[in-house]
Amino acid sequence: MTFHDKLLALDRRWVFLVLAIFVILPILPFVKFSVPVTPVKEVREIYDFIEGLKPGDYILLSLDYDPGSMAELHPVAYAMLEQCYAKKLKVITLTLSATGAQMVEEIVRDVADSCKIYHGFKPERGIDYVYLGYKPYPGIIILGMGMNFRIPFPQDYYGTTLDSIPMMRGIKNYDNVKAVINLSAGNVSDMWVADGNARYGVKLALAMTGVMAADYYPYYQSKQVFGIIGGMKGAAEYEKLCKNPGSATDAMKAQVFAHVVIIIFIIIGNLAYFLGRRKTAQTQESE
Amino acid sequence: MKYIILLFLTCLSLCLSQALLAQTASSDPPAEAALVPSEPPAPPSNVRVSDLANDDGHGIRVTWDLSPDDGAGRSSVISYDIYRTLNPNDPDSLWKKVGTVVLGVRTYADRGEREPGSGSYLPKHTNLYYRVYAVGAGVRSAVATAGPAQATDDWFNTMKVPELIFCLVFLVLTVRFINMAKKGIDLYVRPLAGIEAIDEAIGRATEMGKPILYVLGIGTAGDIATIASFTVLGRVARKVAEYQTSMIVPCCDPVVMTIAQETVKTGYADAGRPDAYKEDSVYYVTSQQFPFVAAVNGTILREKPATNIYLGYFAAESLLLAETGVLAGSIQIAGTDQVSQLPFFVVACDYTLLGEELYAASAYLGREPLLLGTLKAQDYLKAIVLVCMVALLALRMITGADVISKPFDAPWW
Amino acid sequence: MKQQIPLVLVFVFGVLLAIQYFVPSEPSQRFYEVALDGLTVIGIFAMVLGIWSQIHVGYNKIKRRAEDWQYSVVTLVSMFGMAFCGLSFMGGLNGPIFRQLYNNIFIPIQAAIFSLLAFYIASASYRAFRARSAVSTVLLVAALLLMLRVIPTGPLADPINQIGSWMLMVPNMAAKRAILIGVGLGSVATALKIVLGIERSYLGKD
Numbered sequence: 001m002t003f004h005d006k007l008l009a010l011d012r013r014w015v016f017l018v019l020a021i022f023v024i025l026p027i028l029p030f031v032k033f034s035v036p037v038t039p040v041k042e043v044r045e046i047y048d049f050i051e052g053l054k055p056g057d058y059i060l061l062s063l064d065y066d067p068g069s070m071a072e073l074h075p076v077a078y079a080m081l082e083q084c085y086a087k088k089l090k091v092i093t094l095t096l097s098a099t100g101a102q103m104v105e106e107i108v109r110d111v112a113d114s115c116k117i118y119h120g121f122k123p124e125r126g127i128d129y130v131y132l133g134y135k136p137y138p139g140i141i142i143l144g145m146g147m148n149f150r151i152p153f154p155q156d157y158y159g160t161t162l163d164s165i166p167m168m169r170g171i172k173n174y175d176n177v178k179a180v181i182n183l184s185a186g187n188v189s190d191m192w193v194a195d196g197n198a199r200y201g202v203k204l205a206l207a208m209t210g211v212m213a214a215d216y217y218p219y220y221q222s223k224q225v226f227g228i229i230g231g232m233k234g235a236a237e238y239e240k241l242c243k244n245p246g247s248a249t250d251a252m253k254a255q256v257f258a259h260v261v262i263i264i265f266i267i268i269g270n271l272a273y274f275l276g277r278r279k280t281a282q283t284q285e286s287e
Numbered sequence: 288m289k290y291i292i293l294l295f296l297t298c299l300s301l302c303l304s305q306a307l308l309a310q311t312a313s314s315d316p317p318a319e320a321a322l323v324p325s326e327p328p329a330p331p332s333n334v335r336v337s338d339l340a341n342d343d344g345h346g347i348r349v350t351w352d353l354s355p356d357d358g359a360g361r362s363s364v365i366s367y368d369i370y371r372t373l374n375p376n377d378p379d380s381l382w383k384k385v386g387t388v389v390l391g392v393r394t395y396a397d398r399g400e401r402e403p404g405s406g407s408y409l410p411k412h413t414n415l416y417y418r419v420y421a422v423g424a425g426v427r428s429a430v431a432t433a434g435p436a437q438a439t440d441d442w443f444n445t446m447k448v449p450e451l452i453f454c455l456v457f458l459v460l461t462v463r464f465i466n467m468a469k470k471g472i473d474l475y476v477r478p479l480a481g482i483e484a485i486d487e488a489i490g491r492a493t494e495m496g497k498p499i500l501y502v503l504g505i506g507t508a509g510d511i512a513t514i515a516s517f518t519v520l521g522r523v524a525r526k527v528a529e530y531q532t533s534m535i536v537p538c539c540d541p542v543v544m545t546i547a548q549e550t551v552k553t554g555y556a557d558a559g560r561p562d563a564y565k566e567d568s569v570y571y572v573t574s575q576q577f578p579f580v581a582a583v584n585g586t587i588l589r590e591k592p593a594t595n596i597y598l599g600y601f602a603a604e605s606l607l608l609a610e611t612g613v614l615a616g617s618i619q620i621a622g623t624d625q626v627s628q629l630p631f632f633v634v635a636c637d638y639t640l641l642g643e644e645l646y647a648a649s650a651y652l653g654r655e656p657l658l659l660g661t662l663k664a665q666d667y668l669k670a671i672v673l674v675c676m677v678a679l680l681a682l683r684m685i686t687g688a689d690v691i692s693k694p695f696d697a698p699w700w
Numbered sequence: 701m702k703q704q705i706p707l708v709l710v711f712v713f714g715v716l717l718a719i720q721y722f723v724p725s726e727p728s729q730r731f732y733e734v735a736l737d738g739l740t741v742i743g744i745f746a747m748v749l750g751i752w753s754q755i756h757v758g759y760n761k762i763k764r765r766a767e768d769w770q771y772s773v774v775t776l777v778s779m780f781g782m783a784f785c786g787l788s789f790m791g792g793l794n795g796p797i798f799r800q801l802y803n804n805i806f807i808p809i810q811a812a813i814f815s816l817l818a819f820y821i822a823s824a825s826y827r828a829f830r831a832r833s834a835v836s837t838v839l840l841v842a843a844l845l846l847m848l849r850v851i852p853t854g855p856l857a858d859p860i861n862q863i864g865s866w867m868l869m870v871p872n873m874a875a876k877r878a879i880l881i882g883v884g885l886g887s888v889a890t891a892l893k894i895v896l897g898i899e900r901s902y903l904g905k906d
Contacts, residue, residue: 012614012823019822036852040865068577068810069603099575099810102793102802136574137743139509144736148400151733152740170407175398186576186602187506211603211817215627217868218876233850252850258818259847265826266844273830343726401726411726440725447722454718457888465898511887514899541750542743570757571750577813589768603817610820624883626876634828642879646886649899657898665889672881 002279007272015265022261026253035252039237042220046205046227047241049179050080055088058177062184062192063104064096064138069185069209070103075235075248076207077104077183081111083242086119090167091129092177094153096138096188105131105157125158126165133157139191146200148173179203179226189216197224207234327428328356328363328421334433336417339396344440345409346398347371347417354421354428357390363423364390370418371397373410375434382418399438411438449694460667465660474659479651481620481638485523485596488618492593493530499523500592501536502583502608504599504623505576508542511646512624516598517550518649523596524554528563535586536569539579544571580604584611597621597636598645601628609635622648707897714895754779782806842867 025031039047053059061081065073084091095104108131116122123129132153135141144152149171155161162168174180180202182192189206193216196202203226206216210231219225229238232255235248331351339346349369357364366389370382385397385407397417399409409415416434420427468474492499501520506513520536527534536551538544548569555564572582587595588611595612597605598621605621605628612619613635621632622640632639640648643665650658679691717735720728758772784790785798792798831837848856849864893899 010826012826015823015826016819019819023818036857038857038861040861066575066577066810067807068814070807071811071815099806102799103807105794136747137507137740139507140736140739140743144733147729147733147736151736172398172400172407187510187600209603212627214868214872215625215876218873218880221869221873256851258822259850262822262825263844263847263851265822266829266840269826269829270831270840273832341724343724343729345726401729440727442723442725444722444724451722454888457892461889461892511883511890514890514894518899538750541746541748541753544753545746545749567757567760571753573754574750575810577810581809581813585771603814606820606824607813607816610824624879624886626879626883631824634824643882643886646883646890658893661889661893661898665885669882669885672885 002276004272004275004279007268008276018265019258019261022257023254026257027250031253033253035236035249035256037233037236037240037249037252039241040234042228042230043234043237044227044241046080046181046207046229047083047238049205049226050083050087050089053087053089053178056090058090058092058171059084060092060094060174060177060180062094062096062180062182062188063100063107064188065183065185065209066097066099067103071247071251072209072232072235073183073185073207074107075232075246075251076229076238077107078111078246079235079239079242079244080181080207081107082115082118082244085111085115085123085128088128091123092132092149092168092171093129094132095134096141097186098134098136101134101157105133126160127167130162130165130167131157138188139195142191142195143199146174146196146202174200174202177202179205181205181207183207185209185212193219193224205229207238210234326363326423327426328361328423329354330428330431331357331367331419331421332431334417334419334431336415336433336436338436338439339398341441341444341446342398342438343401344411344438345401346396347409347415347436347438348394348396349417349419349433350394351419351431351433353391353393356423356428357421363426364421364428365424366390366422367392367395368420368422368427369395369397370420371409372416372418373413375416375432387422409438411440413437446695456671457664457668460664461661463660464663464667465657468656468660468663474663476647476651476659476662479640479644479648481622481640481644482519482648482651484618484620484638485519486526488594488596488620489523489526489530489532491618492527493532495593496532497593498533498535498590499527500583500587500590500595500612500617501534502595502597502599503536503538503543503547504597504601505539505579505604506543506600507540508546510600512598512600513543515646515648516622517546518652519596519598520547521550521554522652524551525558528555528558528560531560531563533565534568535590535592537572537579537583537586538570539572539574539576541571541574544569576602576604580607583608587611587615587617591615592617595619597623597632598640598648599623601625601632606631606635612636703900707900711895711897714891718895751779 026033050059061077061084063073063077081091081093093104093108095101108129112123112125112129125131132149133156135152141152149168150162153162156165170176174196180192180196182189182204184192184206185208189208189212192202192204192206197204204224205227206219206225207229208216208231210233213228213230213234216225216228220228229235232248232251236252239245239249331354333352335350337348337350339348351367354364356362366387368384369386369388371385372382374381385399386395388395397409400407402408403410414435414437416432417436419431419433422428464474489499501523503513503516503520504510508514524534534551536547538547548566551569552561552564555561572579584607587608592615595608595617597608597619601608601623602625605623605625609619609621609632619636620638621636622645623629623632624642624645626642629639629641647662650662682688682690713735716731720732755776758776760766761769761772762776782798782801785795785801786793790797825843829836829840829843831840845860846864846867848860853860890899
């Protein structure tokens, strides 16, 4: 077996091993460098929209991802929620992921606590923000909220009826919120586009995992969504816009190394393929 | 024991559904801030009120001409406050503030609740009166009043005419092509390699004495991709029963599982081997994406199925499943309407049905006139959409008028 | 009869809900609300069937001592254990035990499974991105350019970003829209087939 044959038949475990080394290496504490991040238009539009809102305006954050996708979506959730609190917006949060309920509750609480340190005030539950919790069957919940938030969520996560929550009085449905930002790692984004935007005309923006992002650009161009934050890169860009570098900005180092490794493997694979092809052609000529 | 568990689960679901359906009582309206009038801006003029179009009969549209001090004059207007009452002679304190809009806005849609007990209830078929104030910094203008207007039901949403036309055209085309197919006119459907490979893949599983793994994706029973997948599942189950091999169908949704059980059972019955059907072969795993992947990947690595079929709605788990299938040495057939997952399937599977090819599978397999007719209607409608798109684009380029989005953004009458 | 009743129900509700989409009046909205409530209730009852199926399959495996039956023990113990720890007398979903299990077992396991994707993408890219033909060369170049967008390339960053954005917004969008239009029409066609009783696969009949 020649060298290029060996390369072409390379055991995938070698690829896994090399990738693992190069993902771990840059996140070790003694490796110090930073990756320049330039926010793209579709990310900046979401940031600018939230910045343009007035204190007291309502915004709905639907954090529809499970812990499996937290590496990519947590940074966006933290940065965006802090931005909303700092702008003194009234934030309605919920999750349509069964295993996300506790995780989202932690985010909402953590960011409210950190506001006290970084912005000098602590947003109050029920006055500045409300967490509605989780309900199953996302499509039905999105449609139900279009009629009235109280249909799928008669109470918030903590069991308080919506009408006894000060910031929810007089807040009926999507007509009362300036926009919905959906953070998703699955098909819930499709439901927000089809049921939230198409049926109720919700002003919608999406944040999602990197593998999903390319799928939603047609909706961005047709203005069905006004912004897209795609994967770790998008999250790092959002953190940069918020001047709030966090885990996504750090993780970009690993992401860059991983991409370099994949590119090198692709180049090696192609070199081996061409060498093999040339060798085959030479053999055929000599025959 | 199993009856106790079933009873417990039934009670649990009843409690959950009760909680979901519970409607809550209304709340008191929020208190209003007192305004101290001094140096007021000029009031808005020509206030008009009318029934809000395309609603459930609990909305009123209020429109006005801007205050002379709005963006001009003294530029002192910050916003407009809108108030409502049932009796125009009510004192100021009984007028209810229903909304505020920023300067420059000339209209407000007062959408109320349907329930009389609700704080923002807006009665139907009742005379309503409105006041609009221009608001400056801590001051407000003299009042501009209008009314009465009555909110009434609308029986057709005039914004949805394009959708209606689309549906009607599609219906007409479908009926026409179904009739053509019934008369025996040949309707050509191009070969779908992925579907044709299924028989061969089942044969391979029989020879190897290994099972077939069929994954319906992570969608719900309402997803079109899942529904299309049921058709293929029925066909696969029949073949599996005929060849006397076995199949495993892990499901990510309990409703999907129930339908899949029925489909597989019917497939076995159609093949004349209802006794060979094992209920445990179609089972529910979890509704969560990655735990589902873990379970299915575990099954692939333990059972080493000869053939893996992935048809339905897939997200990030597509490559996780398909690569594990490669590792297990299975023949793999995949199909999804999720465009971003298609490259992963193309890379890791032997055959892939792209987008709507999955929907066409039922017509392709069954060759029934009814199914072929709808497939043809779909193709013709696609051609009509394409022609309309090109024509409207050309018209827009020539005239410069917004002929593309206007029909969808404004009421038709 | 077993086939006719579901077909009639589907037809009646399909037609009514299609009409409801065009009718904004109050009775129409109330009907829609009732339909949504009904869907939620059905979904929750179906969940009972799902959980029952999980228990049934696991229990049978353990009883028969089928191959790898130990996994079923782990599954059932985890399922009942998590549910038990989430009960109110154990502190509920925000109780310390449930939180510990959720934060220290559930979250790392989920994240680990998703992270496998990076490794699988690497190995699949190594296998698939070969310049075998003109078309696959285009695919290879496009993939490399999009991956380079993430890497700091100094003075080349701007043009690479612009080319990458153009690829996403123009050729990618054109292809996606073509497939989306097909998928959209296919969805309408399938919905119509179901309402009219032409498509019956959901009844267990193809």
